Amino acid sequence: MLIIYPILFLLLSTHYSGAELCHPKDKSALLAFKHSFSYPVNPFPSWDPVFDCCTWYGVQCDETTNYVTGLDIAPYQDLNGTIPPSLGNLPHLTVLRLHKIPNLVGEIPPQLGNLPNLRSLTISWTNISGTIPPFLANLKSLVFLDLSFNRLSGSIPPVLAKLPYLRGFDFSRNQLTGPIPESFGHIPATAEFPVLALSHNKLSGELPASLANVNFSAVDISRNNLSGDASVFFGEGKATSSIDISRNNFEFDFSKVRFTVSLDILDVSHNKIYGTIPEQITDAVYLQFLNVSYNRLCGKIPTGWKLRYRSESWDNTSFFHNRCLCGTPLDPCK
Ligand SMILES: *[C@@H]1O[C@H](CO)[C@@H](O)[C@H](O)[C@H]1NC(C)=O
Ligand SMILES: *[C@@H]1O[C@H](CO)[C@@H](O)[C@H](O)[C@H]1NC(C)=O
Ligand SMILES: *[C@@H]1O[C@H](CO)[C@@H](O)[C@H](O)[C@H]1NC(C)=O
Ligand SMILES: *[C@@H]1O[C@H](CO)[C@@H](O)[C@H](O)[C@H]1NC(C)=O
Ligand SMILES: *[C@@H]1O[C@H](CO)[C@@H](O)[C@H](O)[C@H]1NC(C)=O
Ligand SMILES: *[C@@H]1O[C@H](CO)[C@@H](O)[C@H](O)[C@H]1NC(C)=O
Numbered sequence: 001m002l003i004i005y006p007i008l009f010l011l012l013s014t015h016y017s018g019a020e021l022c023h024p025k026d027k028s029a030l031l032a033f034k035h036s037f038s039y040p041v042n043p044f045p046s047w048d049p050v051f052d053c054c055t056w057y058g059v060q061c062d063e064t065t066n067y068v069t070g071l072d073i074a075p076y077q078d079l080n081g082t083i084p085p086s087l088g089n090l091p092h093l094t095v096l097r098l099h100k101i102p103n104l105v106g107e108i109p110p111q112l113g114n115l116p117n118l119r120s121l122t123i124s125w126t127n128i129s130g131t132i133p134p135f136l137a138n139l140k141s142l143v144f145l146d147l148s149f150n151r152l153s154g155s156i157p158p159v160l161a162k163l164p165y166l167r168g169f170d171f172s173r174n175q176l177t178g179p180i181p182e183s184f185g186h187i188p189a190t191a192e193f194p195v196l197a198l199s200h201n202k203l204s205g206e207l208p209a210s211l212a213n214v215n216f217s218a219v220d221i222s223r224n225n226l227s228g229d230a231s232v233f234f235g236e237g238k239a240t241s242s243i244d245i246s247r248n249n250f251e252f253d254f255s256k257v258r259f260t261v262s263l264d265i266l267d268v269s270h271n272k273i274y275g276t277i278p279e280q281i282t283d284a285v286y287l288q289f290l291n292v293s294y295n296r297l298c299g300k301i302p303t304g305w306k307l308r309y310r311s312e313s314w315d316n317t318s319f320f321h322n323r324c325l326c327g328t329p330l331d332p333c334k
Contacts (some may be wrong), residue, residue: 021066022053025089027311030059030068032086037079059113060095067092069117075125082106083128088114094141097122104128113138122146124170132171134159144331145169148197158183168195172220176201180226185210193217193239198224207232207250218242222267225249230268233255236280246270246291253296259284270294277325284307289313297322300333 030053037043046057053068054061060070068090068185073079080103087096096115098104099122107130108123118139124146131154132147142163148170155178156171166187180198185208187194193215199222204227212235219240220231227249233240236258242265250268255275259266263284269291276299277292285308301319316329326333 016213020052021061023067026068027053029086029089030056030071030242032089033084036084036086037081043076043079062092065092069093070095072097072099072334073101074098077102079103080105083109083112083123085109085111087112091115091117093118095120099123100125100333102127106130108136110135111275112136115139119165120144123150127151129153131155132157132160132176136160137162140164143167147174149173155179156181156203158216161187164188164190166191166194168197170197171201172197172199174201176203178203179205180208180211180221180248182208182210182303184208184252185213187214195219196221199244200224202206215239220244220249222246223248227251230271232259232260236261241265241286243267253290254278254295261285263287265289267291268295272296274298274323276300277302279304292322292325293317295318295323298324299326301325301330303328 002274011250030047031049034047036046044057053059054066058072059068061067062069071093072095074097079101082105083098094117096118099140104126106128108128113135119141120143121139129151132152134157137157137159143165144167152174153176158181161181161183180203194217196219199220201224203224203226205226207226207230209232212232215238216233217239222244225248229252230245230250231252234257235244238260239262241259241262244265244267246267247270250271250273252273253275254273255278257278259281263285264286265288267289273295275297277297279302282305283303285306287307288309319325319330
């Protein structure tokens with residue numbers, strides 16, 4: 001026994017050092033990340049320096065280079081503290097997700113702007129605060145940016161519209177103020193069919209007319225205090241299948257709006273939209289959800305819907321509280 005133990009130890013330690021794929025710089029950056037959280041005493045028990053960091057919880061390494069390319073921490077109830085600057089020392093990161101960490105606080109550190117390969121950044125369902133930093137525009141590879149369900153305030157940096165590959169950003173459920181930047185109507189052609197998700201904030205001001213240039217795949221700007229003409233999101237040639245502009249202050253003539261055949265979800269409720277509901281809406285054969293209630297619409301509700309799927313999600317409440325809409329499913333027109 002006395003002899004076997006040291007040999008066993010020797011074998012094990014040889015094995016571990018031989019199998020260590022993780023690059024030392026990545027490992028020390030991850031250990032700095034771990035140690036920056038003071039409580040609980042030992043977060044990430046699997047992050048033991050004895051083991052290859054590519055095997056640690058939430059860590060992903062590239063199969064050929066062995067650089068750390070992914071860090072996915074979610075959910076983590078007991079992680080108290082701020083986002084550590086040491087994350088900026090993982091230059092090969094392509095995916096970073098910090099999700100459902102209720103005691104993560106403080107601001108987004110500037111070092112996150114030093115990750116040139118980052119394609120997906122998610123910091124959601126946390127208690128981080130401060131503003132959305134303009135240095136995120138340095139993340140030139142970014143395709144997906146999700147900062148939803150936090151306590152971010154201030155305005156949306158116009159410079160984010162310059163990100164060449166951004167296909168979707170989600171800033172919903174924060175406390176953002178100010179307008180949707182005019183620059184968001186001039187996003188690069190390389191960023192195809194982006195998603196605009198800004199619901200449940202305190203955004204205000206007129207919607208920029210430039211937004212008509214963009215072929216969004218989905219728009220949700222509900223529950224803000226935006227005003228102006230939201231018809232910029234509509235059009236027969238658009239790829240926009242989901243439009244939720246409900247609970248704002250939009251004021252435009254609905255009679256002039258044209259609907260794409262692929263429209264699936266339409267919620268314009270609680271605005272000041274006037275005019276009639278155009279007959280052409282019946283071309284939207286995939287429409288599953290419709291709500292135009294609480295506006296200033298008038299006239300006969302179109303008939304002759306050509307819906308591919310029978311929708312259970314509309315009833316008279318989809319149309320009620322307007323100035324003088326009439327016909328099925330409301331009262332007959334006089
Ligand atoms: C962690 O943060 C929460 C919320 O701020 C706090 O209630 C709790 O006491 C903190 N725990 C420790 C050990 O600091
Ligand atoms: C933010 O902190 C509060 C108070 O500790 C907590 O109730 C809330 O759930 C946290 N928010 C998120 C998104 O985790
Ligand atoms: C919303 O914006 C309008 C101007 O469009 C302003 O009069 C009103 O006070 C704002 N409401 C809130 C709750 O901020
Ligand atoms: C939007 O995208 C659709 C689907 O690719 C395309 O058919 C349409 O021409 C585009 N419309 C505009 C206004 O760019
Ligand atoms: C339409 O929106 C109104 C106002 O928010 C709501 O009361 C109603 O239930 C909604 N109807 C449907 C079918 O979604
Ligand atoms: C909506 O329909 C229900 C039953 O189908 C009816 O009880 C209700 O009075 C109607 N409301 C309006 C505003 O037409």
